[in-house]
Amino acid sequence: MKIIKKNICLIAILSGVVGLSACSQDDALTPDSGTDNGNTIRFTTAIAGFTGSDAAADPATRATINDDGKGSFNNGDKTEIFIAHEDRPESAMIYPAIFRNGTWEADNLTWEGFGNSAELNFFAFFPARTYMETIQELTLPTDQSTEEQYAATDLLHASSLHRVESDGAVPLDFRHVMYRLTVSLSLSATPGTLTQEDVNNATIVIKNMRSTGTIGYDGKVTTHRTLSDFTPLKSTDGDGNRFRAILFPQPVVSDTPWIEITVSGQIITYAIPDGLTELRGGEEQVVNLALTNSRTN
Incomplete structure (x- = not known):
């Protein structure tokens, strides 16, 4: 469990990588x-x-x-x-x-x-x-905020x-071929003055992800070092605090700013956690974040 405090805090549970x-x-x-x-x-x-x-x-x-x-x-x-x-x-x-x-x-x-x-x-x-x-260039759309843009990725x-x-x-x-990141936001059990409406209105940006690469007919992906920020798709089916982005398989470095959340007028960032070194194609990572502005967390 990792706690980040920056006025508003988040309690993060990084679920195990899920295969296919x-x-x-x-x-x-x-x-x-x-x-x-x-x-x-x-x-x-x-x-x-x-x-x-x-x-x-x-x-x-x-x-x-x-x-x-x-x-x-x-x-x-x-x-x-x-x-x-x-x-x-x-x-x-x-x-x-x-x-x-x-x-x-x-x-x-x-x-x-x-x-x-x-x-x-x-x-x-x-x-x-x-x-x-045998090799083609491949660029991922960084704006995946609509179902059409998400599907195109x-x-x-x-x-x-x-x-x-x-x-x-x-x-x-x-x-x-790609990796999927799912971020689920919830209100902490000790939310301070933060409300469920604040959480419902929160937005997310996925930061520092590679956006260009190459792919061969054998399915092998090689990424370039160009980094971009991605706008994920937000669920609209009643589970409105779940965000998904499809990303290149790629190496990652712990403590790199990864998930930027804007909530109640403030910005907090969840970094890539220790132990996560690679995003693998065909796998999904689920990150559950509980938001609070209580200093007792």
């Missing part, structure tokens, strides 16, 4: 005609969703997030599947794919086209990203490695 819970794979289907030449490359798919909070209250990101926190794609969604030979990983071929009947379908995609004994690596993004080069990636024809359907299990 993948939904069950959809069964791979035969084409609409009901026939399958046995050589077609077929796929199953799943989405891993952020967990650790009330899934029913989670704002939607790129894909549909159900009440249980699992995700799903919609008929007509599009992606591009990158396929590389295991012994030539730097040379990927790109195949447009569409989501139909619970799976991804790509026209004229067969094992025979690669040589039936080929060992292949498969990669995909959602939303689709077209790569003319999310990026899903799937990889399936060392696949051969005898393995059967290729699993494309999508994960969140």
